[in-house]
Amino acid sequence: MFSNLSAGALGLSLDHTQAIDLAVKHGFGGVDPDLGYFRGLGSDAAIAEHAASVAERGLRWGIAGLPVPLTAPAEEFRAALATLPETLGLLAAAGVTSVGTWVRPMHDDLSYRRNWVLHVSRLQLVADLLADAGLRLGLEYIGPKTFWSTERFPFIHSIGEALELIAEVGKPNIGLILDTYHWYTAGETAIDLVGLSDADIVSVDINDARDDRQRDEQQDLDRRLPGSTGVIDLDGFMDAVRAARYSGPVKVEPFMKSLAEEPLDDVLSDVAARLDKAIRA
């Protein structure tokens, strides 16, 4: 696995070339792909050339966002599919290998089983279209009870349920996006990660939680940098990820607005060090 600089996940407004320079400067192993930047390059050849230069600087691609609104109304979903090949062409030209999205852990109208059918239906089709473009799809389950309990019908909010969904869809290019924060808030431990292999994991996020809140009171958008509070068992998590022989990107997504107000190099230096420590331990 490798540390990945995801400016968006850090709440930082960096343009793509700036992000690449900073990733190199601070020793990250990868950087997020930027679909808008790719599109602006104007041709597959130019995108491929750009990707080659990024690779030459020692960086791999992180994960791109799934360019389809998975649970949108049918017509909106259809319209997104109509333009999907162009987008997937850009990602393919750049050599990006994975995209990801999160699963909304509740719904106000659809019961668990009706929401399940909707997710399976959309994922079946999207997974095949992504596979045609050589892309894997990562699905992130969302753990905080303060989130999944806010509407009438809670939905997938644990690793077990996410794996059940992936099994039902039955497409080999779908895997998990694991995040320590969801793993912790879902009440999971290292045992829940036993048996996973690299093929099961598309991306990994590491974060910590506030130490002045109980597990069921943690808020999805109020986290801490990995290792900072010690609330989350980062070591146990990373041991399991290593046992799975995971080979992909590891990033930080703390939803801490304060980071944008600190000196950029300080933030990135700190984040890179935390990622390196977690990966190498």
Add this chain to the structure above:
Amino acid sequence: MFSNLSAGALGLSLDHTQAIDLAVKHGFGGVDPDLGYFRGLGSDAAIAEHAASVAERGLRWGIAGLPVPLTAPAEEFRAALATLPETLGLLAAAGVTSVGTWVRPMHDDLSYRRNWVLHVSRLQLVADLLADAGLRLGLEYIGPKTFWSTERFPFIHSIGEALELIAEVGKPNIGLILDTYHWYTAGETAIDLVGLSDADIVSVDINDARDDRQRDEQQDLDRRLPGSTGVIDLDGFMDAVRAARYSGPVKVEPFMKSLAEEPLDDVLSDVAARLDKAIRA
């Protein structure tokens, strides 16, 4: 439909013959069967004789409890099945036609779909065994969010989900136990009851809710007598039940400990009046 005196649901300790006398005195249309009393009569003939005398006094039977722990560990469930024929024989001798249970709306270990498989599995078998004895099975969904949100995996807590479960089990002798309190706390309205027929409903409970709490703050075991606070749209509910041409028992289950401290005849007179008003409106 008919008003039913269920001492247990009122939190009153009445023995069976006392309950029958009081049901007659206060003009109830039915009374709960009492399995222990039946067993004590010693023979099917004696039970049939007792049932005939209850019928002669103008009372029908309410609903008995399901004599099987539906989601118990396998061995406990198996052991209950081993003695089930004797119990069903008592109910059949008395001419009881329905039993019921509630569905626990959450689980700490089983995900929604694993819990679903457990429920479908047990219900398939139990429904057939009950059908052999001429019994219908009523399932009551539980609405309060203060209940279903207390463990890791919320489960069935709405009428739609309960109907999905019944459809999956696929046995014609399973139906709903409707309770205004669960209907209200589940955020449902009269529209959710459209299309139901007598075959879909095994039993009906009517209750009201506290008027000093929001819907999502209502507690399952802290209710009010039907029509007392007006929080729950009892008229809309009963209109829908009438539209379904429901023919079974209607009872009150307020979980108000204070009832046990009031003069018995006052309580029963009040309950009977509330039931009659709801049924006849």
Add this chain to the structure above:
Amino acid sequence: MFSNLSAGALGLSLDHTQAIDLAVKHGFGGVDPDLGYFRGLGSDAAIAEHAASVAERGLRWGIAGLPVPLTAPAEEFRAALATLPETLGLLAAAGVTSVGTWVRPMHDDLSYRRNWVLHVSRLQLVADLLADAGLRLGLEYIGPKTFWSTERFPFIHSIGEALELIAEVGKPNIGLILDTYHWYTAGETAIDLVGLSDADIVSVDINDARDDRQRDEQQDLDRRLPGSTGVIDLDGFMDAVRAARYSGPVKVEPFMKSLAEEPLDDVLSDVAARLDKAIRA
């Protein structure tokens, strides 16, 4: 319900205007819509004008073919969705209200449950897109054992399974296409049609079977005109369809190549008479 002239189902090569003239001449109540003809009219206004003239001549529209290959590879399905709005626009301009397709009753690679997930997935999306255009979708199950037993994994080949699929998809604009030939070859009787309503049936085909073959030896593409051999209980079927208060088109689809060699007016006169007899009985 009304008799419908479907030249295609009769194996006749009629252009659209010819079909309309012949439908009027022979007293049919409806005629198949013709997407190619509509497209050639060049504008929604011209299509609407055409549709008005057809209506003025006393004809209603039969059912159009579903303009999406339901189980095609993902990219082919996606491409069809990309152009779907244009096609649905043509049908809407003409006032067509339903489209239909059949369900392939076997697969060589997908097990029943994997094929089920594929069908549910595609139907969920397609049904919503059709609903947006005011269209219902009819699904025809295929009954002959000589068909469903020809690959490794038999799939839906009975009315019960078709209804299970429709229930799982959960979209109110999907219904059945009933065909006496599939109903007979599936081993079904009038009892299997009990409980259906007009909302459950999108289209009806009536045919008879060869009288020199057993039920399980009947071939899907070798049928007889309705009422000609008496092998199929047409009266029992039509009684059930009437009991459902079915209001849509009824057509004949005999797969008899000989019809194309007989005098056209003789064929249509005979077919119209058979349909009228079945509808009015």
Add this chain to the structure above:
Amino acid sequence: MFSNLSAGALGLSLDHTQAIDLAVKHGFGGVDPDLGYFRGLGSDAAIAEHAASVAERGLRWGIAGLPVPLTAPAEEFRAALATLPETLGLLAAAGVTSVGTWVRPMHDDLSYRRNWVLHVSRLQLVADLLADAGLRLGLEYIGPKTFWSTERFPFIHSIGEALELIAEVGKPNIGLILDTYHWYTAGETAIDLVGLSDADIVSVDINDARDDRQRDEQQDLDRRLPGSTGVIDLDGFMDAVRAARYSGPVKVEPFMKSLAEEPLDDVLSDVAARLDKAIRA
């Protein structure tokens, strides 16, 4: 893995002690447990003593039959459960570790999905009861098309479907009974066995098929001894079983009545040799 003498599977009438003697004489590694014999010993202590003597002679136990009629009517199934503990007690006393049954690959009334619910329901309960007694449950899928196509609704008849069922039941003590004959008639190859581990396989049967019939014409009860015709790729199958590190019994079940007419020692010598060759190759 080890060769197992199963007199029943060979169509031979041997009493239990005779089978043990012959298993030793011909060098088998195991012998079928005999529930009736165990019961006749009168006490758990006597059964344990018998089992110890069998073990001392170098034999392990094969697989016992599942002592519950899995898909029987509910009351028959319930009655079998009532006496199950006594039976499981006998097997436990003998140290038997696995029981097995086959899955009937079709049904005349239950659609695939309704039959699926029945199987999952019964298996959920039975698997837990067996687990309490330390027993694994092997499920054998049945491959011949001449069998699964004989009723209205084909059911599980391939390894993939059997694994889907086991996954849905979700109990770790359920695995496959693999039989070359079903594997071949189901149209499967070594690829279908990739990824299996010892935990997935409870028992293995090896047989060959007649060389004068096509695959889809093979009859379930008319097979040949393993390796005799070469129709079935025994080597490919056994390579896959070895790759799975399978550790359980391997037996022969040819359904050849002629075996009962040949000299007993000749038959057993031949069978033992064929098993040894397959296991050691």
